[in-house]
Amino acid sequence: MKLPAQQVAVLEAASADDPRRIEDLAADTEYPPETVAGAAFELEDAGLVAVTEETTDEVELTDEGREYAAEGLPEVRLYEAALEQGADEDAVQMGRVIGASGLEGPQVDIALSNYARKGYGSIDSGELTADPDADPDSDPEAAALTSLADGESVADSDVLGQLERRDLAVVRERTARSVQLTEAGVTELMAGVEASEQVGELTPEMLASGEWRDADFAEYNVEADAAEYQGGKVHVLRQAAERVKEVLVGMGFQEMEGPHVDADFYINDCLFMPQDHPARNHWDRFALSNPEKIGDLPADLVERVERAHREGVGDDGDGYHSPWDEDFARALALRGHTTSLTARYLSGMADEEVEAPARYFSVEKAYRNDTLDATHLLEFFQIEGWVLADDLSVRDLMGTFREFYGEFGIHDLQFKPTYNPYTEPSFELFGRHPETGELIEIGNSGIFRPEMLEPLDVEGDVMAWGLALERLLMLMTGFEDIRDVHGTLCDLDFLRDAEVVY
Numbered sequence: 001m002k003l004p005a006q007q008v009a010v011l012e013a014a015s016a017d018d019p020r021r022i023e024d025l026a027a028d029t030e031y032p033p034e035t036v037a038g039a040a041f042e043l044e045d046a047g048l049v050a051v052t053e054e055t056t057d058e059v060e061l062t063d064e065g066r067e068y069a070a071e072g073l074p075e076v077r078l079y080e081a082a083l084e085q086g087a088d089e090d091a092v093q094m095g096r097v098i099g100a101s102g103l104e105g106p107q108v109d110i111a112l113s114n115y116a117r118k119g120y121g122s123i124d125s126g127e128l129t130a131d132p133d134a135d136p137d138s139d140p141e142a143a144a145l146t147s148l149a150d151g152e153s154v155a156d157s158d159v160l161g162q163l164e165r166r167d168l169a170v171v172r173e174r175t176a177r178s179v180q181l182t183e184a185g186v187t188e189l190m191a192g193v194e195a196s197e198q199v200g201e202l203t204p205e206m207l208a209s210g211e212w213r214d215a216d217f218a219e220y221n222v223e224a225d226a227a228e229y230q231g232g233k234v235h236v237l238r239q240a241a242e243r244v245k246e247v248l249v250g251m252g253f254q255e256m257e258g259p260h261v262d263a264d265f266y267i268n269d270c271l272f273m274p275q276d277h278p279a280r281n282h283w284d285r286f287a288l289s290n291p292e293k294i295g296d297l298p299a300d301l302v303e304r305v306e307r308a309h310r311e312g313v314g315d316d317g318d319g320y321h322s323p324w325d326e327d328f329a330r331a332l333a334l335r336g337h338t339t340s341l342t343a344r345y346l347s348g349m350a351d352e353e354v355e356a357p358a359r360y361f362s363v364e365k366a367y368r369n370d371t372l373d374a375t376h377l378l379e380f381f382q383i384e385g386w387v388l389a390d391d392l393s394v395r396d397l398m399g400t401f402r403e404f405y406g407e408f409g410i411h412d413l414q415f416k417p418t419y420n421p422y423t424e425p426s427f428e429l430f431g432r433h434p435e436t437g438e439l440i441e442i443g444n445s446g447i448f449r450p451e452m453l454e455p456l457d458v459e460g461d462v463m464a465w466g467l468a469l470e471r472l473l474m475l476m477t478g479f480e481d482i483r484d485v486h487g488t489l490c491d492l493d494f495l496r497d498a499e500v501v502y
């Protein structure tokens with residue numbers, strides 16, 4: 001019988017008595033494992049061998065797991081320190097026990113969150129007790145860590161699961177394939193098998209000589225396992241930003257550009273934000289220390305903005321009667337919203353004449369010193385936009401949002417009246433999360449007040465908004481934590497798979 005060379009090699013290396021692993025056959029035949037596997041499946045189809053599969057769990061400690069295997073679990077170290085401090089008799093101040101334990105940083109939290117769960121004692125109003133009957137030597141997680149560190153296996157799947165949840169161990173499934181000769185295989189081998197001269201590759205020489213006419217070409221195995229390649233791709237948030245730009249350009253908007261660091265004048269004062277506004281004093285903002293101030297501000301614009309703050313505009317306007325200081329307005333900071341760009345463009349400070357009708361947008365970063373959580377980052381992308389026209393109403397604003405979000409398949413929008421110093425009326429915008437069904441805030445908007453527009457010398461009505469790009473993406477793709485798409489905790493599988501469809 002004639003067979004391709006690699007099949008002959010596998011057949012000859014296989015045994016009828018014991019299944020042999022693909023890796024061992026690969027070592028014997030000097031073919032790569034995937035070639036051996038391919039040959040084995042061909043031989044199995046021909047009934048000459050049997051291929052068996054066995055999946056086993058392979059457990060490996062993470063760096064953290066290895067550290068605790070050597071130094072002890074944080075909760076055990078906390079318990080030992082607690083005993084040392086006499087917490088088995090009387091409750092002891094938590095800080096004292098932590099100090100004595102030598103635990104630092106995140107390990108303190110880890111120790112505290114596992115301490116009571118595992119029965120080492122209780123934690124209550126800053127004090128800690130130790131249960132004298134607890135026994136760290138029979139802590140199943142500690143024992144499992146030691147076994148794994150010594151290369152032994154752990155049978156208790158609950159304990160393994162716990163180690164996995166704590167990121168101390170990873171369990172991987174491995175599939176091992178083995179090959180064994182069948183009776184038919186043994187018979188063929190005894191009758192004699194020969195390598196056929198199969199041609200794997202067509203060469204120019206074969207074409208020129210006409211040799212190809214009589215050649216026996218090997219078949220392609222289109223079912224062979226192939227290595228998976230993960231190439232680079234455009235980040236899904238960037239994809240979303242590009243899509244947003246396309247949509248807005250399609251709606252007749254032009255793009256604005258401007259500095260990430262800007263004077264408070266453009267970030268706040270031009271928006272009729274009073275200088276003694278609480279948000280501006282201990283503002284959750286990132287101030288610049290070098291340079292601390294912008295060089296120059298346009299004197300006539302400064303004068304008009306100052307007057308609006310002090311006296312108001314129009315016949316019945318009253319202003320804030322609050323202090324206004326140009327020096328304060330010159331302070332530099334990372335912009336807390338991209339509405340600073342809107343202020344620059346509307347005031348004519350962006351070297352572009354704006355006259356009604358005009359539509360502008362930007363999809364750019366804004367920076368806030370917020371507390372990090374599932375919906376807040378320290379920097380995020382704002383979709384800023386405004387329309388200047390002769391007669392605008394809330395209906396125009398809402399209609400624009402319906403059109404814009406509709407492009408992304410988002411139709412369930414809700415509006416809630418809110419307050420901004422620079423808009424009247426003002427609306428927060430909400431959308432429904434596709435997975436949790438919760439209403440989440442996706443933006444803020446309104447119609448600019450005369451106190452803002454008059455000093456900037458704008459004639460006509462302006463409706464404007466700042467929308468969060470990350471929240472839009474959240475509604476589109478259903479992720480629940482913004483940290484899945486940004487930074488060190490990001491969800492790589494999500495980022496690899498997620499696509500914004502154009």
Ligand code: PHE
Pocket residue numbers: 336337338339420423444445446464465466467
């Ligand atoms: N600047 C507002 C924010 O950051 C958004 C906004 C822009 C609201 C323009 C109204 C008008 O939340």
